Amino acid sequence: MIRRYVVAAVLAAGLATPALAATHYYVVHSMQDDTCNVVEKKPKDKTWAMVGTSSYKTKDAADAAVDAAPECQPKAAAPDDSQDEPQDEPQDSVPDAPQE
Numbered sequence: 216m217i218r219r220y221v222v223a224a225v226l227a228a229g230l231a232t233p234a235l236a237a238t239h240y241y242v243v244h245s246m247q248d249d250t251c252n253v254v255e256k257k258p259k260d261k262t263w264a265m266v267g268t269s270s271y272k273t274k275d276a277a278d279a280a281v282d283a284a285p286e287c288q289p290k291a292a293a294p295d296d297s298q299d300e301p302q303d304e305p306q307d308s309v310p311d312a313p314q315e
Contacts, residue, residue, distance in 0.1 A: 238255060239255070239257075239270035239271065239272065240253050240254070240255060240270060240271045240272075240273070240274050240276070240277035241253070241254050241255070241256070241257055241258065241265055241270050241271070241277070242265070242266040242267060242271070242277050242280045242281050242284060242287070243258045243263040243264065243265055243266060244263065244264045244265075244266050244284075244286050244287065245262065245263055246261070246262055246263070246264060247262055249290070250287075251266060251281045251284065251286065251287035252281075253274060253277040253278060253281060257270070266280070266281075266284045266286050266287065267280065267284070
């Protein structure tokens with residue numbers, strides 16, 4: 216009788232261990248503040264969009280995907296248009312002589 220309990224406990228532990236270890240990580244992009252995060256649950260609401268189409272088995276792999284994803288890169292600042300305007304020519308320190 217004890218043998219049955221031991222066998223049942225071993226089977227239960229053997230079946231539960233893979234389920235506990237099956238953690239998946241997802242890279243998500245926030246539509247509100249334009250940031251990326253790594254989460255353990257697949258996003259279901261519309262404030263988060265999944266980056267890519269797959270999950271990652273380790274958090275390190277998901278973090279590497281955040282660094283590589285174009286959606287997660289900082290946006291480039293708009294170029295400064297004031298540099299394109301022509302500069303006034305420098306004035307001579309000595310005024311030109313009046314022409315007659």
